[in-house]
Amino acid sequence: MHYIYVRKLLPSAKMRKLLFLLIVATLLTPTVSPAGSDYAYPYQDAYKATVYGTPPELVHPIKDPVEPKLRSIKIDGRRIPDVLSYSSEMFYSTALQKDAAPLIFVIAGTGAEHNSAKMKFLTKLFYQAGYHVVALSSPTHMNFVVSVSEHGAPGYVPYDVNDLYRVMLWIKADIAKECEVSGYSITGYSLGAMHSAFLAHRDSEKGDFNFEKVLMINPPVSLIHSVARIDSWLTPENLGDLTVHEEIEHFIEMFSEYYERADVTDLDDNFMYELVTHVDLKDKDLRALIAVDFRVSSSSMIFASDVMLQAGYVVPPDEYPLTTGKPMLPYAEEAFEISFKEYLNEFLLPYIQYKEPGVDRYTLMKECSLYAIRSYLMETEKIVVIGNRNDVILNEHDLDFIDTVFGSRAKLYPTGGHCGNLMYTPFAEAMLEMLKP
Amino acid sequence: MMQRVTISNFMHPLMLLACLLCLGACGAKSVKKMDASLMMEPTEFRTEVNHWPEEKEHDIDFLDIYDPWEPMNRNLYNFNAGLDEYFMLPVTTVYDTVVPSPVRTGVGNVIQNANEVGTLVNCILQGKVEKGAITTSRFLINTTFGVLGLFDWASESENLKLQEEDFGQTFGVWGMGNGPYFVMPLFGPSNLRDTVGFGADFLFLLLEMKHAYKLLGIKNTKTVAYTELVLRALNRRSTTAFRYHSTGSPFEYELIRFVYTKKRELDILH
Numbered sequence: 241m242h243y244i245y246v247r248k249l250l251p252s253a254k255m256r257k258l259l260f261l262l263i264v265a266t267l268l269t270p271t272v273s274p275a276g277s278d279y280a281y282p283y284q285d286a287y288k289a290t291v292y293g294t295p296p297e298l299v300h301p302i303k304d305p306v307e308p309k310l311r312s313i314k315i316d317g318r319r320i321p322d323v324l325s326y327s328s329e330m331f332y333s334t335a336l337q338k339d340a341a342p343l344i345f346v347i348a349g350t351g352a353e354h355n356s357a358k359m360k361f362l363t364k365l366f367y368q369a370g371y372h373v374v375a376l377s378s379p380t381h382m383n384f385v386v387s388v389s390e391h392g393a394p395g396y397v398p399y400d401v402n403d404l405y406r407v408m409l410w411i412k413a414d415i416a417k418e419c420e421v422s423g424y425s426i427t428g429y430s431l432g433a434m435h436s437a438f439l440a441h442r443d444s445e446k447g448d449f450n451f452e453k454v455l456m457i458n459p460p461v462s463l464i465h466s467v468a469r470i471d472s473w474l475t476p477e478n479l480g481d482l483t484v485h486e487e488i489e490h491f492i493e494m495f496s497e498y499y500e501r502a503d504v505t506d507l508d509d510n511f512m513y514e515l516v517t518h519v520d521l522k523d524k525d526l527r528a529l530i531a532v533d534f535r536v537s538s539s540s541m542i543f544a545s546d547v548m549l550q551a552g553y554v555v556p557p558d559e560y561p562l563t564t565g566k567p568m569l570p571y572a573e574e575a576f577e578i579s580f581k582e583y584l585n586e587f588l589l590p591y592i593q594y595k596e597p598g599v600d601r602y603t604l605m606k607e608c609s610l611y612a613i614r615s616y617l618m619e620t621e622k623i624v625v626i627g628n629r630n631d632v633i634l635n636e637h638d639l640d641f642i643d644t645v646f647g648s649r650a651k652l653y654p655t656g657g658h659c660g661n662l663m664y665t666p667f668a669e670a671m672l673e674m675l676k677p
Numbered sequence: 678m679m680q681r682v683t684i685s686n687f688m689h690p691l692m693l694l695a696c697l698l699c700l701g702a703c704g705a706k707s708v709k710k711m712d713a714s715l716m717m718e719p720t721e722f723r724t725e726v727n728h729w730p731e732e733k734e735h736d737i738d739f740l741d742i743y744d745p746w747e748p749m750n751r752n753l754y755n756f757n758a759g760l761d762e763y764f765m766l767p768v769t770t771v772y773d774t775v776v777p778s779p780v781r782t783g784v785g786n787v788i789q790n791a792n793e794v795g796t797l798v799n800c801i802l803q804g805k806v807e808k809g810a811i812t813t814s815r816f817l818i819n820t821t822f823g824v825l826g827l828f829d830w831a832s833e834s835e836n837l838k839l840q841e842e843d844f845g846q847t848f849g850v851w852g853m854g855n856g857p858y859f860v861m862p863l864f865g866p867s868n869l870r871d872t873v874g875f876g877a878d879f880l881f882l883l884l885e886m887k888h889a890y891k892l893l894g895i896k897n898t899k900t901v902a903y904t905e906l907v908l909r910a911l912n913r914r915s916t917t918a919f920r921y922h923s924t925g926s927p928f929e930y931e932l933i934r935f936v937y938t939k940k941r942e943l944d945i946l947h
Contacts, residue, residue: 312707319717326758326922329707353925382925390714410710489739492939499943540926547927548717553724564755565748569740570730572928578728586726594722 279653281661286630287526289660292517300668305364308333308355308375313388313410320386321547323562330387330407333359333375335367340420342452343372344675345408347439349430349659351537353377358429361663369672372421374411378432379403380537382544392548393591394541395583397463397608401438408439409448424449425675429659430633433459433625434610440623441613453675454623458631458659461638462609467580469633473531474579478524487528494519530632530658539575542583546575553587554578610641617645624649624674626667628656740931742938744858753860754930758921760863761914769914783827785912789839790819790826791889795881799842803850808840815839841944844881845874849945858934866937 282298283289312329320328332354346362348354354375366373377384379400385392389403415421426449428436433456440454460466474484482490498519521529546553550560554574559566584604592599606612617623625642627634629652634642642650651670653661661667744750773781793816800809815831823830831837848870849855856869867875886905890898924932 309706314707314709315715316709316711318715319719324927326755351925353923382927388715392717406712410708414708485738492739496939496943500947536926540928543927549720549722551722551724552727554728554730556727556729557723563748565751567744567747567751568928569931572740572931574728574730582726587724590724591722594720 279666281653281655281664281667283657283660284655285523286628286632286655286657286660287523287530289628289630289655289657290632291521291526291529291660292513293660294663295517296513298665299361299663300365300665302361302364302368306335306367308335308360308363308367308373310355313407315388318387321562322564323566324382324386324544324547327383327386327544330377331355331383332377332407332411333363334415335363335373335375336415336419337367337370337372338419340422341370341372342423342425343374343412343415343421344425344427345436345439346373346375347404347426347428347432347435348376348378348381349428349432350378350380350534351541352430352432353381353383358659358662362427362429365668365672366427366675369675371425372415372419374408374415376404376407379435380431380541382540385541385544386548389548391591391595393545393588395463395580395588395608396592396604397434397438397612399592401435401442404435405439405442405446412449423452425453425455426451427455427457427671427675429457429662431460431463433457434463437610437613437617437623440620441616444616444620452622452677454620455671455675456623456625456627457662457671458627458633459610459625460633461641462605462611464580464584464605464608465635465638466633467534469635470531470534471579471581473527474535478527478531480524484528484532487525488532491525491529491532494521527632535576538580538583539572539578542578542587543571543575545587549591551587551591610645614645621649624651626651626671626674628653628658628661630655630657632658739939740935742858742934743855744934746857746859750858750860751930753862754865754933757860757863757865761921765910765914766920769911772911773915781912781915784908785916786819786823786829787826788909788912789829790816790823791885793819794885795878796840796842798881799844799847800840802847803842805842808842811837812840812842843874844877845871845941846945848874849941855938855941858938866933868938868941871941 281289282295283292310331310333312331314329318328344366346359346366348356348359352359354377359375363373363375379385379389380394384403385394388407389399390406391399394400412421412424426436426439427433436454436456437459440451443449443451472478474487479487495515498515502514502518516529543554545551546555547562550557554571555562585601589599589601589604592604610617623646625646627642627650629639639652642652651674653667655661656664656667776784793812797809797812797816800806800812815837818831818837819826819829822828832839845867853870855871858866858868859872861867861872861875864875883902886902887898890901895901922929926932
């Protein structure tokens with residue numbers, strides 16, 4: 241009896257719910273723009289977004305994702321020290337379509353490799369959208385510095401762009417032998433976005449690629465300013481009484497505690513996400529974590545560069561040749577201590593002046609910023625920007641620059657921090673949309 | 678006639694291995710380029726300011742791990758990296774391509790199930806009752822319902838997740854220190870205590886295999902044992918995501934040394 245009563249009631253309850261939903265939907269439709277309504281990225285906090293990224297359940301699903309192929313380029317006869325010989329080839333990855341298709345180059349962010357998590361995601365995303373994909377490590381990644389960089393001192397955008405351009409021409413020629421390419425586009429995130437813009441500018445003078453679209457994802461406006469900002473998070477201004485080492489030990493303690501508590505058996509990507517989201521990190525800690533991560537990659541870069549040039553910056557000249565058995569921790573510690581500003585003043589600028597007398601600090605800073613190609617960016621319709629208003633590497637001036645120079649060609653989300661929402665469906669779909677001719 | 682059969686029997690697996698290696702060797706497709714500007718000829722450039730290491734107390738204490746055999750260890754690390762690149766990975770690639778994924782999972786499960794016995798023994802030696810109980814339940818469930826461990830039904834339950842205990846951890850629980858860090862040839866990061874533990878694990882495994890074969894009525898134990906050891910190696914490499922020189926850091930040796938030591942320290946506490 242009771243059972244029948246419930247069964248009879250169900251349809252009408254369902255109907256009422258449906259009706260209610262319909263009314264709500266109709267009421268809301270005119271007021272909420274379609275772009276805004278589906279954007280519900282979970283982290284409002286810019287630092288949380290930057291560190292946590294996109295929760296696994298919200299990552300844009302890619303059906304039957306392609307497994308990118310590993311390839312390499314080796315410069316014949318290049319002098320490479322024994323201790324870095326494992327990096328003698330430049331590694332990159334490709335995902336090529338069977339039939340004729342447009343090709344997109346993807347450039348990684350500072351210190352990142354061609355197959356980092358973000359790069360893999362972008363490779364799979366663009367491949368599924370029908371592109372041939374070529375994914376390149378950042379010129380600031382050790383492997384790039386050691387294997388193909390002309391000057392061996394990364395961070396100076398004009399040199400890095402030269403290196404990228406040369407490599408891309410080689411790859412273009414090699415891939416043309418394997419499949420049909422109907423056109424070229426270029427993209428990159430973070431520093432890779434800045435490189436993309438400069439590469440497009442270079443191409444506009446040389447005409448090798450005639451890029452159809454240039455998509456800049458979360459670009460810095462001034463490399464030096466953005467890096468200085470990150471570096472400042474390891475100063476007392478952010479850390480208070482703690483030294484950097486105490487802060488790192490604090491992280492290790494917190495992570496260890498979590499490891500104990502969570503009964504972890506697998507150290508996979510999900511574990512990393514679980515770890516950072518389950519440990520109570522304050523904004524100050526998140527800032528420090530971003531900065532420490534940056535220092536770890538910059539110390540790799542600085543050491544590799546110093547060894548390639550034997551410039552006597554971290555490794556004393558009388559310690560060459562470095563043998564493969566030589567303990568490296570003392571160098572690692574020294575290199576970790578070096579801020580980007582110090583690297584710039586003590587290594588990069590003097591080296592560029594050695595190569596090109598007359599370049600001063602101001603020129604260097606300008607050449608490493610979008611100001612150097614401002615008018616080109618302003619008048620070139622095919623260049624588009626996607627990013628976030630609360631990107632932690634941008635300040636008010638940078639946002640003004642993006643708004644003024646790109647206008648409606650820039651799509652900025654309110655939240656997402658620096659690349660935090662890169663894998664979030666609305667962001668991923670917007671990237672594809674913006675790449676369309 | 679007899680002689681010829683023997684030779685071809687002997688040659689066959691070798692030929693197969695050679696073919697498999699060729700198949701697997703297609704890792705990175707490499708292209709050589711010539712460019713005179715990219716020779717990295719030495720320059721006269723020297724920085725005026727330097728950050729040379731000084732003889733002093735180490736700043737980053739937690740990274741400083743007792744490693745008196747470091748020069749040898751570093752070379753062993755490189756040796757292992759080479760072995761991995763030119764032998765283990767190509768062979769594993771073939772294993773992953775030729776053997777269908779469900780079969781590989783089954784192989785992995787059977788091995789994992791057999792390993793529960795070792796874990797259980799170490800739980801007992803360390804007096805860890807709860808972990809021992811979980812391991813026993815897992816072993817019973819997976820051996821019976823999971824058809825000799827082919828299926829890992831136990832892991833479906835939140836309370837019956839895989840536990841891992843080995844002799845190295847047992848020695849640690851008993852109060853034995855790490856001893857010097859040591860990179861085992863072929864097997865990678867370890868320390869003196871864990872290397873001894875690894876030896877004990879291996880002896881225990883051989884003992885276990887011997888008894889298992891007897892129980893299953895396997896006659897040709899030598900062939901089966903070698904096959905099992907090869908499968909164990911393939912399974913282990915195939916399910917380990919780690920790639921040498923993939924950290925993008927020239928200080929990978931130091932990072933791995935730290936992560937290994939910290940992980941073992943926590944595993945012993947746990």
